[in-house]
Amino acid sequence: MSAQVHRExxxxxxxxxxxxxxxxxxxxxxxxxxxLRHVRETVRQLWFVGAMSLTIIMTCGLFVGMVLGLQLYHVxxxxxxxxxxxxxxxxxxxxELGPVVTALLFAGRAGTSITAEIGLMRATDQIAxxxxxxxxxxxxxxxxxxxxxxxxxxxxxxxxxxxxxxxxHLVGVSWLGVDNGxxxxxxxxxxxxxxxxxxxxxxxxxxxxxxxxxxxxxxxYTTAPTSEGVAYATTRTVVASSIAILALDFILTAFLM
Amino acid sequence: xxxxxLAKPDxxxxxxxxxxxxxxxxxxxxxxxxxxxxxxxxxxxMGPSGTGKTTLLKHITGQMRGDAGQVWVDxxxxxxxxxxxxxxxxxxxxxxxxxxxxxxxxxxxENVAFPLRQHTSLPEVLIRNIVLTKLQAVGLRxxxxxxxxxxxxxMARRVALxxxxxxDPMLILYDEPFVGLDPIALHQVLKLIRTLNxxxxxxxxxxxxxxxxIKQVADHVYLIANGxxxxxxxxKTIADDGSPWTRQFFGGESDGPVPFQYPAxxxxxxxxxxxxxx
Amino acid sequence: xxxxKSYAVGTGMFIVLGFAALVYxxxxxxxxxxxxxxxxxxxxxxxxxxxxxxxxAPVKVAGVRIGQVQSISLEPGKDVADVSLSxxxxxxxxxxxxVATIYTSGLLGxxxxxxxxxxxxNYLADGGHIGLTKSTQPxxxxxxxxxxxxxxxxxxGGTYNVKASFTNVGALAVGAPVKMAGVxxxxxxxxKADPVKLDATVTMSxxxxxNQIPDDSAAAIFTSGLIGSQxxxxxxxxxxxxxxxxDQLVLTQSAVQLEDLIGKFLVSGxxxxxxxxxxxxxxxxxxxSSNPNAGKH
Numbered sequence: 155m156s157a158q159v160h161r162e163x164x165x166x167x168x169x170x171x172x173x174x175x176x177x178x179x180x181x182x183x184x185x186x187x188x189x190l191r192h193v194r195e196t197v198r199q200l201w202f203v204g205a206m207s208l209t210i211i212m213t214c215g216l217f218v219g220m221v222l223g224l225q226l227y228h229v230x231x232x233x234x235x236x237x238x239x240x241x242x243x244x245x246x247x248x249x250e251l252g253p254v255v256t257a258l259l260f261a262g263r264a265g266t267s268i269t270a271e272i273g274l275m276r277a278t279d280q281i282a283x284x285x286x287x288x289x290x291x292x293x294x295x296x297x298x299x300x301x302x303x304x305x306x307x308x309x310x311x312x313x314x315x316x317x318x319x320x321x322x323h324l325v326g327v328s329w330l331g332v333d334n335g336x337x338x339x340x341x342x343x344x345x346x347x348x349x350x351x352x353x354x355x356x357x358x359x360x361x362x363x364x365x366x367x368x369x370x371x372x373x374x375y376t377t378a379p380t381s382e383g384v385a386y387a388t389t390r391t392v393v394a395s396s397i398a399i400l401a402l403d404f405i406l407t408a409f410l411m
Numbered sequence: 412x413x414x415x416x417l418a419k420p421d422x423x424x425x426x427x428x429x430x431x432x433x434x435x436x437x438x439x440x441x442x443x444x445x446x447x448x449x450x451x452x453x454x455x456x457m458g459p460s461g462t463g464k465t466t467l468l469k470h471i472t473g474q475m476r477g478d479a480g481q482v483w484v485d486x487x488x489x490x491x492x493x494x495x496x497x498x499x500x501x502x503x504x505x506x507x508x509x510x511x512x513x514x515x516x517x518x519x520x521e522n523v524a525f526p527l528r529q530h531t532s533l534p535e536v537l538i539r540n541i542v543l544t545k546l547q548a549v550g551l552r553x554x555x556x557x558x559x560x561x562x563x564x565x566m567a568r569r570v571a572l573x574x575x576x577x578x579d580p581m582l583i584l585y586d587e588p589f590v591g592l593d594p595i596a597l598h599q600v601l602k603l604i605r606t607l608n609x610x611x612x613x614x615x616x617x618x619x620x621x622x623x624x625i626k627q628v629a630d631h632v633y634l635i636a637n638g639x640x641x642x643x644x645x646x647k648t649i650a651d652d653g654s655p656w657t658r659q660f661f662g663g664e665s666d667g668p669v670p671f672q673y674p675a676x677x678x679x680x681x682x683x684x685x686x687x688x689x
Numbered sequence: 690x691x692x693x694k695s696y697a698v699g700t701g702m703f704i705v706l707g708f709a710a711l712v713y714x715x716x717x718x719x720x721x722x723x724x725x726x727x728x729x730x731x732x733x734x735x736x737x738x739x740x741x742x743x744x745x746a747p748v749k750v751a752g753v754r755i756g757q758v759q760s761i762s763l764e765p766g767k768d769v770a771d772v773s774l775s776x777x778x779x780x781x782x783x784x785x786x787x788v789a790t791i792y793t794s795g796l797l798g799x800x801x802x803x804x805x806x807x808x809x810x811n812y813l814a815d816g817g818h819i820g821l822t823k824s825t826q827p828x829x830x831x832x833x834x835x836x837x838x839x840x841x842x843x844x845x846g847g848t849y850n851v852k853a854s855f856t857n858v859g860a861l862a863v864g865a866p867v868k869m870a871g872v873x874x875x876x877x878x879x880x881k882a883d884p885v886k887l888d889a890t891v892t893m894s895x896x897x898x899x900n901q902i903p904d905d906s907a908a909a910i911f912t913s914g915l916i917g918s919q920x921x922x923x924x925x926x927x928x929x930x931x932x933x934x935x936d937q938l939v940l941t942q943s944a945v946q947l948e949d950l951i952g953k954f955l956v957s958g959x960x961x962x963x964x965x966x967x968x969x970x971x972x973x974x975x976x977x978s979s980n981p982n983a984g985k986h
Contacts, residue, residue: 194697197696197697197700198696198700200700200703200704201696201699201700201703204700204703204704204707205699205700205702205703208703208706244718248714274515275514275515278510278512278515279508279509279510279512280512280513280514280515282474282508282512283506283508283512283513283514285474285501286472286474286501286504286506286508287501287502287525287526287529287574288497288498288499288501288502288526288529288530289525289526289529290498294529305704306703306707308707308711309703309704309706309707309708309710309711310707312707312708312710312711312714313706313707313710315710315714316710316713316714319714319718338717338718341718342717342718342719342720343720343747344720345718345719345720346719346720346745347715347719347720350719351711351714351715351719355711355714356711
């Protein structure tokens with residue numbers, strides 16, 4: 155009985171969270187025009203959220219591409235189709251792994267730091283201080299981070315994909331001896347710009363960027379102003395972002411493919 | 412009946428609170444509170460912990476709104492102001508947070524320059540001059556390039572004070588400015604509050620517990636308890652006005668109008684010495 | 690201030706890097722790399738079976754790309770696929786009597802249109818038509834030819850919900866396409882075993898557009914490629930009457946078990962499917978013995 159009540163509470167709480175997250179999105183979007191006055195702040199956040207994530211994104215992209223090259227080579231070798239490894243590596247990266255892995259890494263690297271930063275600003279009264287200095291914290295703190303995430307994600311995803319292709323090429327061509335020309339010609343004949351790159355890479359990662367940064371700023375902004383509250387909010391950012399990314403991935407794949 | 416938004420500013424009173432009633436999660440914080448803060452004076456607000464002194468400051472700045480009553484600040488009825496009007500009013504109010512609330516992203520100079528950069532498009536030279544003047548006033552011009560994490564508590568509070576006065580406000584609210592300061596830093600802050608008040612004529616409101624410090628700096632003291640003003644007067648003489656509240660608060664007695672025991676059921680019954688229904 | 694400038698520079702570099710990566714992906718790894726098409730002209734060709742040919746598939750002469758497939762359509766009432774080819778203006782001098790053939794790059798690769806030049810003095814122009822075509826050949830047909838035409842389709846009849854019985858459906862599943870001349874015209878809605886006749890009854894629903902299929906058409910279960918999924922191919926008969934709803938396709942060609950075929954065919958027991966395939970294409974008589982690897986076993 156009490157377990158059921160508890161479960162209902164969890165469901166209601168989750169719904170409440172989603173609802174207030176949606177309302178928060180409206181507030182952020184309403185503040186975006188005002189935040190354009192703080193372009194500098196957006197640029198600064200783009201540096202922290204985007205440029206600082208490049209190392210992890212590039213390293214992971216390289217390894218994902220290399221693993222794919224290796225795995226797919228051995229599967230394709232069974233059918234004597236190793237020449238197709240270029241196209242299979244490219245399609246797997248563009249359609250799924252690129253956007254999803256980039257978004258998961260982004261949630262772990264940038265999302266948590268956004269949440270922790272805003273949460274600490276809340277806990278140390280910096281948000282209240284801005285209110286008192288007649289500066290809207292949504293426009294000055296939240297919107298620039300949201301925009302930075304929105305802009306950074308597709309760019310990071312492109313870098314990830316390029317590194318992945320490079321890694322796949324490294325393993326497939328340089329190591330396992332797939333013909334260089336075949337690798338590229340197979341890839342170029344199967345990859346479609348609109349279907350795979352615009353829909354697969356760009357739109358998906360824009361969607362992921364919006365969701366990840368919204369969750370990060372929301373958790374940070376609404377955190378309980380204590381050290382436990384910040385820690386808890388950071389954890390929730392990763393959990394909620396991961397679930398949201400994979401669920402949204404399914405929806406976007408169904409609509410875009 | 413709707414409350415008016417604007418009134419003619421009073422010549423002598425900057426902040427006028429009338430019938431302020433606030434209930435927070437079932438607890439009555441203010442019960443028809445009336446309070447006046449005179450222009451150009453230093454007013455101290457004291458009271459036992461949990462009586463809503465900080466909450467009162469938040470009502471003055473519009474960060475919180477009461478359930479009833481009026482809060483007039485320089486002719487504006489704060490609870491009725493729109494967000495834009497409130498922001499305009501806040502540009503003329505300085506607020507010193509208990510923990511300074513410096514922006515950790517910026518160094519001391521940028522922290523003090525922050526309000527200027529946000530609300531004006533002054534040339535860089537002018538901003539530099541204003542900021543250095545304010546930093547000089549709090550004695551920290553040499554610390555301009557330090558980060559907030561490199562400052563001691565007292566220094567951080569002085570930087571926050573420099574930031575609060577960068578627009579030459581008409582009113583500064585100090586939230587517990589003496590907490591956690593060593594005697595030297597405490598006297599530095601005391602001196603600053605006094606100097607700012609005397610040289611710039613800034614009206615100051617400070618929330619504090621330290622009677623000795625308040626005696627040195629304040630012109631008027633309000634003692635708040637149970638959501639009402641229970642005593643007021645000159646800080647040097649208020650302790651002797653004979654009311655039980657002042658006797659307990661300033662005399663430091665553990666029991667009195669503010670009970671030692673948090674309200675509870677009958678002690679003997681809780682321990683089981685008394686039969687259920689006596 | 691200098692701190693701020695370094696953010697701006699770093700962020701600028703990040704944005705440039707991101708866009709450079711995007712441009713690289715879009716231009717170097719996608720079909721845009723192939724379709725640096727300037728002016729082009731369009732010709733069309735009819736194929737009896739286009740197999741797995743897709744739009745934007747390459748058109749090649751002597752293995753070199755000269756253009757791409759622009760569109761594939763099936764005119765209602767006809768059983769040939771219209772394929773229009775967009776060819777680069779550079780390659781304007783293609784003889785009018787050239788032959789268009791659908792090839793597969795390798796055993797598992799994608800299909801493309803190959804053009805072999807004829808001898809005519811006049812060339813194909815925009816809107817022109819390639820009269821001579823060779824369609825793709827489903828693997829089963831090629832293998833069937835080896836076996837002396839033993840599994841060639843006979844005549845049958847059927848309609849919109851059309852039924853057909855097969856002795857073996859192989860891996861045919863509900864939802865598998867029903868194709869005519871290689872173009873999907875419907876899908877399989879039900880596959881059931883008949884407890885009395887001990888064979889499989891397949892129900893297909895066919896698009897109403899295609900209501901002029903002769904009622905003596907044949908149904909065959911083919912596999913797209915060597916490891917592709919199976920589908921039902923309708924091979925039109927010559928009857929003046931069209932298929933109606935509820936009709937039964939009387940004669941069918943069941944799924945061919947690749948292992949059976951190859952086992953029967955290659956007496957030596959060498960099991961290279963690709964060699965059997967190549968042999969079938971070019972030289973049915975000199976089949977298995979031409980496999981150099983087989984001798985080494």
